[in-house]
Amino acid sequence: MLAVIREEGETIDHLLRRYNDKLRRVHFVEQVKGRGFFSKRETKRERKLSALYKLRRHEKMDYLKRIGKVEERGFEYNYYSPSRPSASSST
DSSP: OOOOOOOTTOOHHHHHHHHHHHHHHTTHHHHHHHTTSOOOOOOHHHHHHHHHHHHHHHHHHHHHHHHTSSOOOSSTTOTTOTTSOOSSOOO
């Protein structure tokens, strides 16, 4: 059980802020949201098929990069990429 003891002279706002910070640090909200529904565990066959699919997809991309059909891109699609117009610039 998570407990926060009110210190002398501490406001309720500060107490709530400390409580919320502790909740965030122990990932409480994420754990509760994760328990919100039941999901069955993948079967052994499904795990194998998923692994094979990923392996084939990686092999195909490696092949396409090797023959020059696909460029290898780093962080080009990052939100703060210099190639994108920035949100702060007004035109």
